[in-house]
Amino acid sequence: MQTSPTAQASPGRAGLAGADRAPLPELPAAAPATDADLRELYRLMTAVRQLDLAAVAWQRQGILPAYAPELGQEAAQVASALALDLSRDFAFPTYRELGVARAAGVDMVEYMSTHLATWHGGFWDAAATHVAPIQAVVAGSVLHAVGWAHGQTLQARAASAQSSPEASALGVAITYLGDGASSQGDVHEAMNFAGVFRAPVVFFVQNNGWAISVPTERQVAGGSVAARGAGYSIPALQVDGNDAAAVLEATRRAVAHARAGHGPVIVEAMTYRRGPHATSDDPGRYRTLDEERTDGGADPLLRLRERLLGEGIADEAELEAADAAGAAEAEAVREGVLALGPRPGAEMFDLVFTEPTDELLRQKAAWREESEHA
Template structure:
C-alpha cells in the first residue's frame, strides 16, 4: 500500500485560516511562554498515560484501549482553548489528551476502558466533558444539540443561560476523525449547525487512517475542512503536530462561534503513530518505513526543542516534568486496579429519568435471577 500523501514534513505544513474568523490579536490567540510550558507539561502527562494504558491492556488490566500516540498536540492544544466553566466538550473514545487537559480524573476516565462503567465515572455536568462516545461520529450530534440549546436559551435568566452577560454564547467542541467524517451523521450535524448558527466547533483529527484505510481512499477531495464551504461554514487546516498553532486556531474558532456567527470546522493534520486500537495490527496495512516517512515531527519532541531554543526552560526542568508524568501514570494504575465492580442494577437505573414499567420489570427479573445464581 502506498504512503498517505501530504504526511511527510508536517512541520512545514502552512495553516489555511478562514478569513471569516477573528484575527488572532482580537481574541488574544498568541500563545504565551507560560502556555507553552503548560502545553508541554500536559502533553508529557498524556504521553505517559497513553503508553501506560497500552501496557495495562497487554498485562490484562484493561480489556481494550485506543491509543493516541502522535496526537497529543492536537488534543491538548484544542482543549486548552475551551472555557470549561461554560463551554462543553464532546469526545470520542480516543480523547484521553482532551480529558486530561480539561481536568478529568484519569482513574475515572479509565473506568470505561476497564469496562466497569459506560462513558466514564466522572461528573460530566461538573467537568463539562461529556461521557466517552464509542459510536463513530455520535458525538457530533450531541454537540450540535447542546449548542443549539445555547442559542435557544440566549438572553434568558439563570445559571444555565446560553449567553453570559456581555460574553457571547457558550460553545460546544466535538471531536471526530477523518474516518468518522464520512458518516452521514456528520453531514446532518454540520448542515443543522449551519442552518441554525449553532455555536459548535467541529474538531477533526486527520491522523491519516480510518482504521486500515488511508485518508485519500475515503475522504473525497482530500480535505475535511474544505467541506465546510458546502454548508457555509468557515473551515481551516492546521498543523496538528504544532501545539501552539492548534491552540491559536481553536481560540479563533471558539471566538467565532461565541460571537453568534455559527459553527467552524478545524482539520488538524496529524498522524496516528500506533494501532487504531490494541486489537489492531497496523503492520497488515502499512510498513514501518511508511509510518516513519509519513508521521512527520513528533509533537512532544518538537515542542521540547522550541522551549529549549527559546530558553523558556532547561533540559533538567523538562526532565523533571517527564519524571512527574511517569509518577502520575503509576498513581493512575494503582487507582484503576483499586476500582471494584459497579452494582449491576445501575444498568437499569441510569436509562430514563422516569423508568418505564417494562424497564422496572426487567430490573426485578434481573434481581431475582442474580440472587438465585
C-alpha cells in the same frame, strides 16, 4: 415547442448557488502562545503521552479489555482543549480523547473506568467538568455538540429579550472527530444544521491519515475535511496538528468566532496516528514501519521539547521534572484503576428511566432471583 413551467429556471433561487453567495467571514486573530502556554502544553502532553503508553501496556497485561491509543495526537488534543473556557464551553469527545479529558481536568481513574468496562461513558461528572462522556458511536458526538450549542443560542436569545447581562455569555461547543468519521452522514447533518442556525460549535477534525485501515485519500474526497466547510457556509482552518502552539492559536480563533455569535468553524488538525487504531488492531497489516516513520512527521512532544530548549523557555531540569511527574501520575492511575472493582449489577436497571416501567421491574426481580440463587 412549449416549455414546461417546471423546466424554467427560478431567478430568485439562482443566486443562492451562484455568484451572489456571501463570502465566508474572516476569523478573528488570536494571541500567539506565550512562554507560560508552551510550558503548560509540555507538562500536559508528557503526562498524556506516558498515560497513553501505559494504558496500552495495561491492556496487554489484561488490566484493560480494550483501549484506543492516541500516540502522535497529543498536541492536537491538549492544545485544542486549552483554548476553551470550561466555565462556559463544553467538549464532546469520542473514544480517543484522553488528551482532551486530561487537559480539561477530568480525573483519569474515572476516565479509565470506561476502558475497564466498569462504567459506560466514564465516571466523571460531565456537568461539572463540561466534558461529555466518552462517545463510542463514530461521529455521534457531533450531533450532541450541535444540539448543545444551539441551546446556547436559544438561551442567549431569551436572555437578550429580557435585557439580561447573561446575553453575551455565549458558551461554545467543541466536538472531536476523525477523518474517517467525517464520512458518516451524521457529520453532514450536524454541519448543515450548525451552518443554517449558526450554532456556536467548533468541529475539531483530527486528520490522522487513517480510518482504521483505510488511508484518508481513499475515503475523504479531495483529501480535506476543511474544504467541505464552504458548502455549509462554515469558515475553516487547516493547521499543523503536530505543532501545539499552532493548534492552540487556531482553536482560539475558532472559539472566538463562535462565541461572538458568528456561527460554527471547522478546524482540521493534520496529524498522524502513530500506533494502532485500537489495541485489537494490527497496523502491520496495512502499512509498514518505514511508511509509519516517513508519514508520521515530527513527533509533537519532541518537537515542543526542542522548541522549549532552543528558545530558552525551559531547561532540561524543568522538562525532566515534568516527565517524572507524568510517570508518577500514570502509576497512580494504574493503582486507582485496579482498585475500582465491579459495580452493583442492579444499576443496569436502576439507571435506565427516571420512573422504571413494569417490564423493567420484572426483569430486575428475575435478575435478582437468579443472581441470589447463583
